[in-house]
Amino acid sequence: MTERAADGTGVRGRRKRPTMLDVAREAGVALRTVSRVVNEDPTVGSHLVSRVQAAISALDYVPDERARQLRRGVTGTIGAAVRNLTDAHPVLGAIDHNAREAGLTVLAMSTEDEEAREREVVTSMCRRRVDGIIIEPISSNHQYLSAEVESGLPVVAVDRPLSGLEADTVLSDNAAGIGTAFRHLVLHGHRRIAYIGDHERIFTGRERAAAFRACVAAHGGPLDGMVHPGAVEPDRVVAALQTALGGPEPATALIAGNAATSIEVLRHLGAEAGRLAIVGFDDFLLADILRPALTVIAQDDAAIGRTAIELLLARGADPTHPVRTVTLPVTLVPRGSGELPPA
Amino acid sequence: MTERAADGTGVRGRRKRPTMLDVAREAGVALRTVSRVVNEDPTVGSHLVSRVQAAISALDYVPDERARQLRRGVTGTIGAAVRNLTDAHPVLGAIDHNAREAGLTVLAMSTEDEEAREREVVTSMCRRRVDGIIIEPISSNHQYLSAEVESGLPVVAVDRPLSGLEADTVLSDNAAGIGTAFRHLVLHGHRRIAYIGDHERIFTGRERAAAFRACVAAHGGPLDGMVHPGAVEPDRVVAALQTALGGPEPATALIAGNAATSIEVLRHLGAEAGRLAIVGFDDFLLADILRPALTVIAQDDAAIGRTAIELLLARGADPTHPVRTVTLPVTLVPRGSGELPPA
Structure with missing residues (x-):
């Protein structure tokens, strides 16, 4: 471990340093060229390297410590x-x-x-x-x-x-994940597929709900009572599940929009979990030792x-x-x- | 959010400050009394408060910013x-x-x-x-x-x-936790109880393994092949489990010394998990939706x-x-x- 000051100012930190932009002006080159020379990019032409190095010497330029660190x-x-x-x-x-x-x-x-x-x-x-x-x-x-x-x-x-x-x-790739889950369930014979996921004010919740709606539309299936974005809280998830599974044409499959939703759904279904096809977005520890084990769309953490x-x-x-x-x-x-x- | 310097030195940070000990000497009281006065402990007698406050004024003492923060x-x-x-x-x-x-x-x-x-x-x-x-x-x-x-x-x-x-x-309370788990299994009819847990170079692993040995000794049961501290890695845990469950007198119950061990054991047993009584030390998410759900010794997180x-x-x-x-x-x-x- 070095003993350098944690704020990275080093020995020259107190005076106003020339910046990379100053070097670029002095050398008459683009800022990007200075950056490439400082980072020892081997594809920069030697005449440009010389001009930048001359400007660095002239200005006594020291690359920013933070970037250097x-x-x-x-x-x-x-x-x-x-x-x-x-x-x-x-x-x-x-x-x-x-x-x-x-x-x-x-x-x-x-x-x-x-x-x-x-x-x-x-x-x-x-x-x-x-x-x-x-x-x-x-x-x-x-x-x-x-x-x-x-x-x-x-x-x-x-x-x-x-x-x-x-x-x-x-x-x-949220859209591809939802699309893959949807197609997987369709290939296993499902026609009425529901989605319960995160609130749409959250980016991933919005992307996944939107992708799900697109899948249903592309497939010509019903949307009514099938799309349930919202807070991931036990009561809300259970209410959404009851809506999806109730009525004359209940869902036979579910896409859970994130791990917390998967877990709430499984906790509520208990021993009934084996009667509803489920694909969860996001893998989690122990998903593989549940019975049935949970099929998931896994992100590459x-x-x-x-x-x-x-x-x-x-x-x-x-x-x-x-x-x-x-x-x-x-x-x-x-x-x-x-x-x-x-x- | 305040704009005070993050290092807490405040405005007086650069000179050598009088310490609480200096105040105690000046006032002729115990260090602890100064601390109590500074912290506005209402149980300090008023004459002591006066003496300490006089010393604080005389020395221009400022309580340490870090403690104040x-x-x-x-x-x-x-x-x-x-x-x-x-x-x-x-x-x-x-x-x-x-x-x-x-x-x-x-x-x-x-x-x-x-x-x-x-x-x-x-x-x-x-x-x-x-x-x-x-x-x-x-x-x-x-x-x-x-x-x-x-x-x-x-x-x-x-x-x-x-x-x-x-x-x-x-x-x-590691010892009480192991004792409670052991007694619970004995009350459910078990006489051959095994333990698999963390390495004994780790404090909790040492305390739990020691408590388990004490329980077995107190109960007059066998220790041979029953106590398995070590690295919490799949191969080691599986080998320990096979030792405990093998032989002419296999264990009928297991205490898993931590959550990671519980999970490795359950993963290995799969559908056979229902044939071995298990108490896990430490609770974890989803322990309640496994089948059978896992009995645990829960710490008060x-x-x-x-x-x-x-x-x-x-x-x-x-x-x-x-x-x-x-x-x-x-x-x-x-x-x-x-x-x-x-x-």
């Missing part, structure tokens, strides 16, 4: 603002693992899915001079981060995009964590490159519950 | 060094919840149960000037924290004590988190009071698996 990955700490610290969080685990591989330490804080709390937690991370932030966003407006982002703090959103602020983002760290490091190394959104594929894991025939 | 609970951040950030962690959730109630923010980091990693993470927290640290200890030596503790950093250990350093500690925060706040308010260890009771939750008769 991220690149070197020696002393850096990154903040992870996640929904909560109680539940299992394999993506956070993967972020932690990949950060460690890169020599970074992860500091996790919980937003409790509250807007005010998210802002408080993220601001606290900034005050603590983290070298980057990975965030599972909940706020409807992330303008409060814009000054930090403009000053070079790498920020990556996972699971949902930021609002009102461009940032590198890692998403799962390891890839999400790895990609988030990669985007953060790339942003730290080159603050100027265009913002990227990476959408990762999901996988159907058939285990029994999704292969039941219509009752 | 903890007491006021406005700007403080506390670090939580936990085993990992992947798995569900209800105690961490309870720490986060209670910290928030006290106006504190929790910053969690994972030690991955590695000694070197723990030290790195905890040192990083100290560099970031957290106002207190809650730690699930793994190191065999916590001397590296002694300077920070002596300088007034409140540190609380949960689940296991620190080694080589006294600190406030919150434990669960909410009380553990609340107590950890209370001890931290008390230590911040009065760094001089004696170190405390709080051992919290555990509860048997019968759900089916522990009530099965001998096969």
Whole structure:
């Protein structure tokens, strides 16, 4: 462990430093070219390298310590603002693992899915001079981060995009996941398929409910009483389930929009669980030892964590490159519950 | 949110401050009396209050900002060094919840149960000037924290004590938990009861295995092939299970020493799970919807988190009071698996 000051200012921190932009002006090249030279990109022509190096010498330019720490990955700490610290969080685990591989330490804080709390937690991370932030966003407006982002703090959103602020983002393919689940149930003979999932004010809840409606429409099936986005609370989930399973034409299959919904549904059905075909979005510990074991659409937690760290490091190394959104594929894991025939 | 510097030095931070001990000497009273006056303890006699206040004025004493922040609970951040950030962690959730109630923010980091990693993470927290640290200890030596503790950093250990350093500690009653589980199985007719649990180099693993051996001895039962502490890895757990269930006199009941062991056992037994009586130490999500549902010894996660925060706040308010260890009771939750008769 090094003893460098945690705020990364190093020995030169107190005076106004020349910026990468100053170097670009001095050298008469694009900002991006300076960035590529500083990051030792081998594809830059040698005459450009010489001009940039001359400007760097002339201005006594020192690359930003924060970006350097991220690149070197020696002393850096990154903040992870996640929904909560109680539940299992394999993506956070993967972020932690990949950060460690890169020599970074992860500091996790919980937003409790509250807007005010998210802002408080993220601001606290900034005050603590983290070298980057990975965030599972909940706020409807992330303008409060814009000054930090403009000053070079790498920020990556996972699971949902930021609002009102461009940032590198890692998403799962929600639409393909719902489509795959729907098709799987249709292939097993189901015609009346219901969906219970998260509130549509949440990005993933909105994407999954919208994809489900599209599937039903494409299939010519009924929508009435079949689509139930809302709060993931026992009473609401049970009421939605009763609506879907009641009436003259009850659903014979269900897509649960997230793990918490799957669990509430299974808890309510108890021994009756084997009579309703179910595909759950998101895998969870023990889904494989339930009876019937739960068929799920699994996100690639390891890839999400790895990609988030990669985007953060790339942003730290080159603050100027265009913002990227990476959408990762999901996988159907058939285990029994999704292969039941219509009752 | 206030804009006070995160390191809590405030406006007076740079010069050498008079300490509480200086005030005690000046007033001719015990250190503890100064602490009680500073903390506005109403039980201190008025003549003592006057003497202490006179000394405070004379020395221009300002109570330590770090302790003040903890007491006021406005700007403080506390670090939580936990085993990992992947798995569900209800105690961490309870720490986060209670910290928030006290106006504190929790910053969690994972030690991955590695000694070197723990030290790195905890040192990083100290560099970031957290106002207190809650730690699930793994190191065999916590001397590296002694300077920070002596300088007034409140540190609380949960689940296991620190080694080589006294600190406030919150434990669960491991011996009573094993005793309760054992007695429950005996009352359901079992005479050959096995134990599979964590490695004995881990405090909880050691306490639980020792308690189990005591139960067997007290009951006059066989120990051979019945006690299996070790790494919680699928192969090791399965091998231990095969030993316990093999031979001419197989175990008819099992105590699983932690949730991860319970899960490995259930995963291996599959549909055979209903033929072995099982009590698991530690509850976990979905234990209630397994078939048979898992009987567990449940720790009081909410009380553990609340107590950890209370001890931290008390230590911040009065760094001089004696170190405390709080051992919290555990509860048997019968759900089916522990009530099965001998096969």
